[in-house]
Amino acid sequence: MATEPSPGAHQQLRADAARNRETVLAAATRAFATSDTEPSMRAIARQAGVGVATVFRHFPTREALVDAVYQDQVVRLTAGARELLANHPPAQALRLWMDLFAEWQATKHGMTDTLLAMIDSGEISLAHTREQLLSAITTILDAGATAGDIRADARAGDVSASILGMLAVAAKSGEPAQAGRLLDLLMDGLRPR
Numbered sequence: 001m002a003t004e005p006s007p008g009a010h011q012q013l014r015a016d017a018a019r020n021r022e023t024v025l026a027a028a029t030r031a032f033a034t035s036d037t038e039p040s041m042r043a044i045a046r047q048a049g050v051g052v053a054t055v056f057r058h059f060p061t062r063e064a065l066v067d068a069v070y071q072d073q074v075v076r077l078t079a080g081a082r083e084l085l086a087n088h089p090p091a092q093a094l095r096l097w098m099d100l101f102a103e104w105q106a107t108k109h110g111m112t113d114t115l116l117a118m119i120d121s122g123e124i125s126l127a128h129t130r131e132q133l134l135s136a137i138t139t140i141l142d143a144g145a146t147a148g149d150i151r152a153d154a155r156a157g158d159v160s161a162s163i164l165g166m167l168a169v170a171a172k173s174g175e176p177a178q179a180g181r182l183l184d185l186l187m188d189g190l191r192p193r
Contacts, residue, residue: 077100094140097136
């Protein structure tokens with residue numbers, strides 16, 4: 001007679017599956033950030049230390065994996081704004097958030113082709129992502145204006161455009177430290193006169 005698995009066995013299996021999913025997501029994030037081309041699902045599985053079947057069990061298509069990495073990074077950016085504000089003065093929180101944003105940009109490096117195809121097909125909404133990111137920036141800017149350490153006339157769209165432009169220029173310069181210096185200059189311009 002077959003015995004039923006205990007409820008704890010199901011819970012353990014779910015915990016293992018959740019851990020595997022997070023491991024694959026973290027490995028994919030690293031792979032996309034460091035690869036010049038889109039890494040294969042097999043390479044991501046190898047980096048995660050799991051079989052390729054485990055990757056496909058959680059992410060049945062490359063698009064599903066790219067979407068999961070993209071959405072995870074957007075959540076990290078928006079939550080990061082709140083966490084940084086809770087632990088740092090607003091101006092410092094904004095500068096640290098800029099570094100998070102730069103990491104997010106780097107993550108997209110190895111998934112550009114798939115990401116662009118998903119945006120073109122409407123699977124990913126840039127408008128929604130932009131709204132979320134501008135809201136995160138606005139939260140920090142408002143706190144900074146109230147505290148007096150960020151100019152009250154600073155606008156989230158301007159800050160976002162500045163960060164994107166600076167990161168684009170720095171990426172082409174071949175000098176990794178340039179991004180940090182440019183972001184520091186932006187912060188100097190955001191301080192009250």
